[in-house]
Amino acid sequence: MKCFALLHIASLILLFLLVADNTPAFAAVDFIYPAPSTWVKSSGHMIVKFNQTDLSAIRVTVNGLASDLIDVSSPEYRKLFRDFFIAQAIWDSGKNSVLIDLFRGGQKIESAHADFFYVPPTSSLLPPPEFTPVIMHKPEKERLCISCHNLNPKREQMNSNIEKENPCVSCHKNILAAKYVHGPAGTYSCAYCHASEGKPKHAVPKQGAALCYECHADMSVQINKRKYIHGPIEAGMCEACHDSHGSQNESQLIMPINELCLSCHGHIRTQTHVVRTTSGEGHPYKGKPDPAKKRTGKTMSCISCHNPHAGDVRYYFVNNVDDRLSLCQMCHNK
Ligand code: HEC
Ligand code: HEC
Numbered sequence: 163m164k165c166f167a168l169l170h171i172a173s174l175i176l177l178f179l180l181v182a183d184n185t186p187a188f189a190a191v192d193f194i195y196p197a198p199s200t201w202v203k204s205s206g207h208m209i210v211k212f213n214q215t216d217l218s219a220i221r222v223t224v225n226g227l228a229s230d231l232i233d234v235s236s237p238e239y240r241k242l243f244r245d246f247f248i249a250q251a252i253w254d255s256g257k258n259s260v261l262i263d264l265f266r267g268g269q270k271i272e273s274a275h276a277d278f279f280y281v282p283p284t285s286s287l288l289p290p291p292e293f294t295p296v297i298m299h300k301p302e303k304e305r306l307c308i309s310c311h312n313l314n315p316k317r318e319q320m321n322s323n324i325e326k327e328n329p330c331v332s333c334h335k336n337i338l339a340a341k342y343v344h345g346p347a348g349t350y351s352c353a354y355c356h357a358s359e360g361k362p363k364h365a366v367p368k369q370g371a372a373l374c375y376e377c378h379a380d381m382s383v384q385i386n387k388r389k390y391i392h393g394p395i396e397a398g399m400c401e402a403c404h405d406s407h408g409s410q411n412e413s414q415l416i417m418p419i420n421e422l423c424l425s426c427h428g429h430i431r432t433q434t435h436v437v438r439t440t441s442g443e444g445h446p447y448k449g450k451p452d453p454a455k456k457r458t459g460k461t462m463s464c465i466s467c468h469n470p471h472a473g474d475v476r477y478y479f480v481n482n483v484d485d486r487l488s489l490c491q492m493c494h495n496k
């Protein structure tokens with residue numbers, strides 16, 4: 163059914179698939195998602211629709227890096243997936259300039275160009291004012307897809323744990339392609355958190371701690387008993403560290419643990435932390451095995467000493483004792 167080709171352009175991995183649609187339009191190419199001059203906060207799909215029927219090939223150039231020619235002339239291909247191009251994009255941080263060249267019989271006939279702006283998670287980049295936010299699930303866009311995709315599923319379908327029966331998963335399986343997948347996302351229980359009546363459509367009506375504590379109520383009790391609560395948790399910003407669907411890091415952290423902590427506490431990188439060691443640096447927090455009994459098999463990191471959520475003592479020491487020396491003794495006993 164599907165027609166795939168994997169391309170590697172340094173900054174863009176394309177997985178393409180052309181689909182039939184006969185809506186008349188006038189530009190050489192319509193950038194459907196992201197729309198031209200919009201900004202995105204994740205590297206999702208790039209979807210364009212050609213308004214030329216007899217193309218032989220296309221070429222996609224992202225930030226000056228050109229793909230090979232992508233053949234779009236095979237009859238099976240045309241029959242099933244005529245004039246859409248759907249790619250899995252991996253955007254560069256900041257501005258991304260995309261050029262699409264259309265070929266007929268080996269001759270370049272037309273080109274189309276659009277700029278997008280990518281703001282990666284926890285980045286302090288601000289999209290310039292000429293870029294507006296982007297939304298896929300709007301009637302005028304969904305109209306192009308409904309002949310093949312169910313965009314108005316019932317709640318049971320949105321929660322179906324059978325891939326073929328869950329329309330959300332058929333388009334969004336990329337967000338589940340992670341090493342550590344969050345429980346309810348892994349069982350395709352999209353409707354636990356997403357709602358068709360969300361604004362925009364399919365959005366998550368409740369976010370942050372209010373959403374997470376619905377299922378992690380025990381944690382809310384534990385955290386709220388503590389005297390000191392870590393800044394972002396106090397603010398209910400669970401997603402500042404955890405991805406709701408999954409990631410390559412344990413506990414679905416949005417970045418490797420030390421990078422995550424240092425993204426907000428960058429000064430630890432440059433100041434000698436805890437002690438000045440013989441090498442003149444601060445206390446090691448990476449690359450060495452963690453000697454604490456509770457963390458056998460793990461590597462030293464910020465959470466070897468700090469609880470990421472809360473504690474009864476300042477700095478949320480993991481042993482929860484207000485005595486710096488007793489923290490040291492957890493690992494330096496003798
Ligand atoms: C002619 C039928 C057809 C139309 C129209 C269509 N699609 Fe698809 N699409 C498919 C098929 C078939 C698949 C493969 C489904 C699968 O793997 O389960 C697919 C898969 C996808 C995927 C998943 C790609 C991946 O990551 O593996 C996305 C995203 C997608 N379509 C988006 C859209 C959007 C957005 C529209 C409307 C702008 C659209 N499609 C219109 C047939 C179509
Ligand atoms: C036809 C394919 C398709 C189907 C079906 C689909 N989506 Fe999407 N959705 C997309 C695309 C494409 C985007 C743009 C982001 C991306 O590239 O993944 C998107 C974006 C979103 C967003 C971000 C807000 C927005 O509108 O841009 C949410 C939230 C979302 N989808 C949830 C859902 C949920 C929940 C379901 C099931 C009810 C669903 N989607 C079904 C294709 C689809």
Ligand code: HEC
Pocket residue numbers: 203204206330331334337346347348350351352353354355356366369370401406407
């Ligand atoms: C535990 C709750 C939860 C579950 C379960 C869940 N999501 Fe989400 N999802 C969220 C939250 C929260 C956001 C908003 C993140 C943000 O705005 O930064 C989101 C955002 C999204 C987006 C937009 C992503 C983007 O990068 O803009 C898509 C697409 C999406 N979810 C699809 C799904 C699909 C498909 C399922 C089912 C397989 C699912 N979600 C299950 C909580 C959940």
Ligand code: HEC
Pocket residue numbers: 344345346354355370373374375376377378400401404406412413414
């Ligand atoms: C619909 C119920 C539900 C919601 C809502 C929910 N979770 Fe979960 N969560 C689970 C389940 C089920 C598991 C897997 C079982 C377990 O390990 O507890 C899980 C596991 C986790 C884990 C991994 C636990 C581990 O031991 O590795 C983290 C981290 C997590 N959730 C964070 C969140 C965050 C952050 C939110 C809010 C964005 C959230 N959860 C919302 C049900 C939910």
Ligand code: HEC
Pocket residue numbers: 370371374375378381392394395398399400401402403404413415419465470471
């Ligand atoms: C500052 C980053 C950060 C924030 C914000 C954060 N977490 Fe965590 N969370 C972590 C880290 C790091 C771990 C892994 C702890 C470990 O492995 O010892 C974790 C572990 C978890 C776990 C699984 C292990 C456990 O302790 O039960 C759950 C569930 C969880 N977090 C839920 C939440 C919820 C709910 C929120 C919002 C109220 C939240 N987190 C906010 C960093 C964070």
Ligand code: HEC
Pocket residue numbers: 392393394402403419422423424425426427464465468469470476477478
């Ligand atoms: C999203 C930003 C953010 C992330 C990510 C983050 N923190 Fe924080 N952290 C804060 C804020 C805000 C405060 C409270 C303000 C302050 O005291 O600096 C804080 C406070 C702290 C404190 C107490 C500082 C004091 O002087 O009392 C410690 C210790 C700490 N964080 C450790 C960590 C660790 C360890 C991680 C990684 C698991 C982490 N933080 C990740 C934002 C963050």
Ligand code: HEC
Pocket residue numbers: 420423424427430435436437445446447463464465466467468477486489
């Ligand atoms: C070996 C244990 C240990 C490790 C590992 C560790 N810390 Fe600390 N941290 C401490 C102690 C002890 C303090 C209390 C102040 C002091 O004694 O220097 C502290 C204080 C802090 C503070 C508040 C004081 C300040 O300088 O702002 C922050 C923020 C902090 N740590 C973040 C981190 C981050 C981020 C990491 C990982 C990159 C990390 N810590 C790794 C033990 C540790």
Ligand code: HEC
Pocket residue numbers: 436437438439440441445446450451452453454462466467486487489490491492493494
């Ligand atoms: C979670 C375990 C842990 C805790 C808690 C801990 N350390 Fe360490 N510490 C280590 C590890 C692991 C090393 C690296 C040992 C090696 O190089 O093999 C280390 C190394 C050191 C070194 C020698 C560094 C060098 O190479 O010169 C000093 C000094 C030190 N720690 C002091 C402290 C002090 C002071 C505290 C309490 C504030 C503390 N440590 C808390 C695990 C810990």
